[in-house]
Amino acid sequence: MKLLKWLAIIVVALVLVLGIGIGALVYLIDWNGQKERIQGLVKTHTGRDLVIAGDLNPSVFPWAGISIGEISISNAEGFGDQPFAKMGSADVKVELLPLLRRTVNIRTVELAGLELDLQRAADGTTNWDDLVGTTTTTTTTEEEAGDAEVTTEVEGSTATIAALAVGGIDISNATVRWNDAQAGLDATLSDFDLKTGTIELAKPFMLETNFSVASNSLELAADIDGAGEVMIDLESQTYSLSGFTLDTDAKGPAFPGGALAASLGANVVAALGEQAVTVDELTLEALGMTLRGQVDVTGLDAEPTVNGTLASDEFSPREMFEKLAIEAPVTADEAALTRASLGLSFAATPASVAMTDIAIALDDTNLTGTASIPSLEGAVPPLRFDLALDAINLDRYLPPKAEGDVSETEEPAAEPSDPDAPIVLPTEMLQSLDVDGTFTAGELIVSNLSTTDIVIPVKASGGKVGVEGVTASLYQGAINASANVDVSSGTPRYAAAADLADIQAEPLLGDLLQKDSFLSGGGNFGLDITTRGDTVNALKAGLDGNFSSAFTDGSINGINLGYQLRRAKAALSLQTLSADEAQAKTDFSSLSVSGVFDNGVMTSNDLDMRAPLLRLDGAGTVSLPAEKIDYLLGLLVTGTIEGQGGDDAEDLSGLDLNVGIDATFAELAEDPVKVLLSGLSSSYTSALQDNAKAAAEAKADALKAEAEEALKAKEDELKEKLESELDGVIDKDTQNQLKEGLKGLLNR
Secondary structure (H helix, E strand, C coil): CHHHHHHHHHHHHHHHHHHHHHHHHHHHCCCHHHHHHHHHHHHHHHCCCEEECCCEEEECCCEEEEEECCEEECCCCCCCCCCCEEECEEEEEEECHHHHHCEEEECCEEEECCEEEEEECCCCCECCHHHCCCCCCEEEEEEEECCEEEEEEEECCCCCCCEEEECCEEEEEEEEEEEECCCCEEEEEEEEEEEECCEECCECEEEEEEEEEEECCCCEEEEEEEEEEEEEECCCCEEEEEEEEEEEEEECCCCHHHEEEEEEEEEEEEEHHHCEEEEEEEEEEECCEEEEEEEEEECCCCCCEEEEEEEECCECHHHHHHHCCCCCCCCCCCCCCCCEEEEEEEEECCCCEEEEEEEEEECCEEEEEEEEECCCCCCCCCEEEEEEEEEEEHHHHCCCCCCCCHHHHCCCCCCCCCCCCCCCCCHHHHHHCCEEEEEEEEEEEECCEEEEEEEEEEEEECCEEEEEEEEEEECCEEEEEEEEEECCCCCCEEEEEEEEEEEEHHHHHHHHHCCCCCEEEEEEEEEEEEEECCCHHHHHHCCEEEEEEEEEEEEEECCCHHHHHHHHHHHHCCCCCCHHHCCCEEEEEEEEEEEEEECCEEEEEEEEEECCCEEEEEEEEEECCCCEEEEEEEEEECCCCHHHCCCCCCCCCCCEEEEEEEEEHHHHHHCHHHHHHHHHHHHHHHHHHHHHHHHHHHHHHHHHHHHHHHHHHHHHHHHHHHHHHHCCCCCHHHHHHHHHHHHHHHHC
């Protein structure tokens, strides 16, 4: 017991001696008189000027610390005359006795009026390079492990802190300026305030901050408020931020509408011992949309991997357009662009990004699938995707059709562009593309055309961009098509191919044109063309390839060829036709035509239409460069026209017409029926004239033959009468002589 008593006395005595000694240092030494010495030491070791304008007020027991008034340190040479750092006042105090237990108890740290000037010069040097030095040291120990020596290098460090307690941190009215001459950027953080609750290791404490940020180079300014609960666990190397919120009110021309209000919230846990960071309950509110998610980061010491999910609440794109100060598009359906949402999962590394479970909803349409960027190297990284759309009516999102007089509602037609003006393609970008993906859609409506079961493979590589093997079902038939552009070298080249099988022409053309179709029947259509050039005229002149089409059991609507034949005949005969004969429809059992393109000129020689009344064939050319058609239609009337709304036309049967179509595209576009009837009338008039001449000649021959026959009968009658009268008065020899004389007279 006596030993313990003496030990206690000795400890108390030592503490008293230590306290008296420290007290003597504090109260007997003139600390303010040491300012010049401190300033000289800073000058010696840094080359900078330290100015201590305020008083130094130390304290010792039980809190060792110092209060400092205004203090500043000069900037590095070449970075201006303003101070590198300046502080209005600071107060830091540490409790002494707990230090013996490696426990650090700090009273509230107060820092007011801090001003920090950070700069980077055009050559990349900074105004703090001279203050940063390598202080890490290593200690080498050698141990024997069996017969071998093992050398271990240990990084130098301070002793581990057993515990840390800080009454709080109070930073007020701080300013940090950043000027980067190399990047041409600047930023100023001002009115920075930060306050915390009591800080203890492995225990949460509150943190609040607010500040303003402004940048002249970026033309923006923002006020920011943040708060959260922080925990620091040095033993497990775990750092967390719970209930974190950050509210921003930013202004500047870079933001849509000149302003942006956003709010960020999250819980963050950084487990550095496990080289991982977890962010959950992540929320971002901006532009009327709330985005929620969760992010995990692993492998911080090697190749970081980021995995997470993001999903939005339902929002209105129209309201977002308004907040973005963008005029929302005028749509045919006023309910369009009113509901949307999105969601996805993602995985990213420094080398690649992959997105799965993509789910995007727009009004009544849903898009799902996956997308990835296999490599982030290169200016244009590769893209892979597999996306599926359930159904969409694109016509809902197009501008509404004008009502009333079109001439009053539609804008004046734009001047036609110069067909020789160069077509500028982003050649370098197209050559850099590496895309391989597939887009599918259950149903698509565009320009009133309805298509289902759509599959569109998209490929781009080496300057060749296109869609290959497009398939779809439409109007009781199917389509298989492809199209591509090749800019790998020289002049751009284009190609397109399509195969439509068993398509019903009438509903297709009716939906497309939004009026009665000019053609009906089931048909097949094939197309395989290529072209090249960098102007419209060059593309026309470079068109090569072929097409084919065949329709069965249909009709050409809008014109009744039988009626037009009767109309032409009636006009020549000064007659009229009854109204019920004006049915504008020409039935056919088959209709086919094909053609070949060569340098922009289409040649077709096999038009063949078979109808109850007539047969139609044709041959000729269509020149795209000259925008002209030169075509000869052959029309043969084969029989009755009762099936075409008329009486028997036996007088027309056998009529063979050749109808020439010689017109420009403009003339055909203006009035195609007029061009057709002009050729038909001319051919029909000529044919009727030929038929009339032939009939007149046949009638003359018949009348001549009839007259000759009557004359012969009269001659025979006269001969018989003369013979009977001469038998009684003249002998036989005399009669014979008279007969011969009369015969000679008649022959004359």
